[in-house]
Amino acid sequence: MTTTATAPDLMVTPATRNRRAGRPARLGPLLRRLTGDEKHAPSAHSTLDVLWVLYDRILRVSPETADSPDRDRFLLSKGHGPAAYYAVLAAKGFFPEDWLDDLAGPESRLGHHPDRTLVPGVEIGTGSLGHGLGLGVGTALGLRAQGLDLPRVYVLLGDAELDEGSNHEAIAYAGATGLATISAIVIDNQSASHGWPGGIASRFTVHGWTAHTVDGRNHDAIETALTSRRPDRPHVVVAVVEPKE
């Protein structure tokens, strides 16, 4: 793995923190309302723990501030399999929980890919992979141009999504220009067909990003990794979870 003194890829191991609490029990029933799946545990959703940590501990956004110019932006680039995203948004009150009962129905606002114009709290509509990071870079630049220094832009991607070349345009540009108000989170469930020899973090650090690789189920480790960043560089957290079944 490419690691330099100025762009470290720090492995924050589960052992660095020991608290694993935090994901509320009600997320399970919310997910079951969406999927009708009684068999799999909530942890079958690769993004669930990262999403919960973001909305519970990191993001400065709430249903009341969902349209505030000063809010943090969370952009779900990996728009497929958004059940965990919907469950977390419902749990946080962005929309009524009964919206979860008719996923992708003809009158439903919730589909198998989210549409920002239909769902409160959803910043971008995604599904086709490789669009979120470019939109996130533009969002960070737009906030900066308007003097909005407080908001941070978080973009969640998947390891297989990184196959799309458009991501690498955004990674290179954000790194080269030191766009320090953007954080990427890559959920790594080892689903990329040809893998990422040398690791995922190195794809970012070679362009000047700082990177942390963490246990994508350990809430404290995720929080620490998201907040341990430098003020002059974009930041990525690679959240490793179980390999995709």
Place this chain on the structure above:
Amino acid sequence: MRDTFTETATALLDDDPRTALVLADISASSFAPAAGRHPDRVLNVGIREQLMVGVAGGLALTGLRPIVHSYATFAVDRVYEQLKLDLDHQGVGAVVVSVGASYDGSSMGRTHMSPGDVALLDTLTDWTVHVPGHPDEVPALLRAAANHDDRVYLRLSTATNDLPRPAAGRLMVVHRGTVGAPLVLAVGPMLDPVLHAVTGLDVTVAYTHTPRPFDAAGLRELVGTPSPAAPAVVLVEPYLAGTSSAEVSGALAGVPHRLLALGVGRTDLRRYGSPADHARWHGLDAPGLRRSISAFLD
């Protein structure tokens, strides 16, 4: 037109803090002075067109008014999905300003040609398309586009008419034939070749620099009450032949008419040469237009 665009966009960046320019290296040197004054709003992402449009979408999501600029083939063809998803699907807009219309870049070959840009935008939602026929038509179009949040395509060309007609946002009669005379619609820089081509013919020539939204009401008005013979309409566009045929058909639904749609052919000619050469090869110079129009009206 390109210089006029540079001057107007530079002034807009000075005057309106909501505007931002996103480049992918093309024209970056021309905008160096503006970039010096507005480093946060003149953004050159390098040779990364997907990112160029993605950034524009992100800027628009924060309330800015992005202007995106490159060769047509890079600003439309190459980034079709970004236009579709990063702008249309997000419910935001941008002003996309292209150079290298159709075969303006003929000496560089097919890789730098884009006759299909307007047809591609026709598959998307609510794009206004401006095809100015003279540099003096450009400033007002760009300033108006910068003043709202909708999706606008401004297609600049090295081909120009002798006279500007800034008021031609809707179909404007430039030459009037007798009542019931065939109607020739010329878009952007096709007007002068059309006027030369129809010299001595009894036709009405109407011009617009804004083919989208198409002036359906204006067309119906020009066609008027059909005479016993079905009226003849000739469409002359500087991009893919037939691009506006569906618009004409829609405008004249229920009105018997005949339509000849002229424009750039689909075939990759695999030839270099000048834009004038390509106009001739596609039958879009005055003699070629004359032949096609005369054969149709005979």
